[in-house]
Amino acid sequence: MIRNKTFKRKKIKARVRGKVSGTATCPRLSVFRSNKQIYAQLIDDLSGRTLVAASSRIEAIDKAEGTKVDKSFKVGQELAAKAVQAGITKVVFDRNGYLYHGRVKQLAEGARDGGLNF
Numbered sequence: 001m002i003r004n005k006t007f008k009r010k011k012i013k014a015r016v017r018g019k020v021s022g023t024a025t026c027p028r029l030s031v032f033r034s035n036k037q038i039y040a041q042l043i044d045d046l047s048g049r050t051l052v053a054a055s056s057r058i059e060a061i062d063k064a065e066g067t068k069v070d071k072s073f074k075v076g077q078e079l080a081a082k083a084v085q086a087g088i089t090k091v092v093f094d095r096n097g098y099l100y101h102g103r104v105k106q107l108a109e110g111a112r113d114g115g116l117n118f
Helices: 005-017 068-085 103-114
Strands: 028-033 038-044 049-055 092-094
Touching: 028 103, 038 068, 038 103, 049 068, 068 103
Parallel strands: 028 092
Antiparallel strands: 028 038, 038 049
8 A cells, every 4th residue: 555645635634524523513623735726615515515715726815826725714804704604603623634724724813814713
């Protein structure tokens, strides 16, 4: 069996998902990070629905100046604004097997700055 970076991340992800679950009142904030973009969504695991989503592909964020880390912070703020508008203030953070560092950390701080509690 090949043990590469992706395999290790999926193993961590499975371990975390065994403990973290979202509900309608306290959804799971899931983060996906690709090489160029970052995506975040609030998920109600009981009904299997995405309640709110945001990504760095939003035109206002994509065209903005700055690094990928700066854009991640803006994605967190955008997600928080949509969540507060939908009546969601408390979430559970799911880093999806990524280290809490760099873009993932900035997204979380942007979400906190926008009004989400986790």
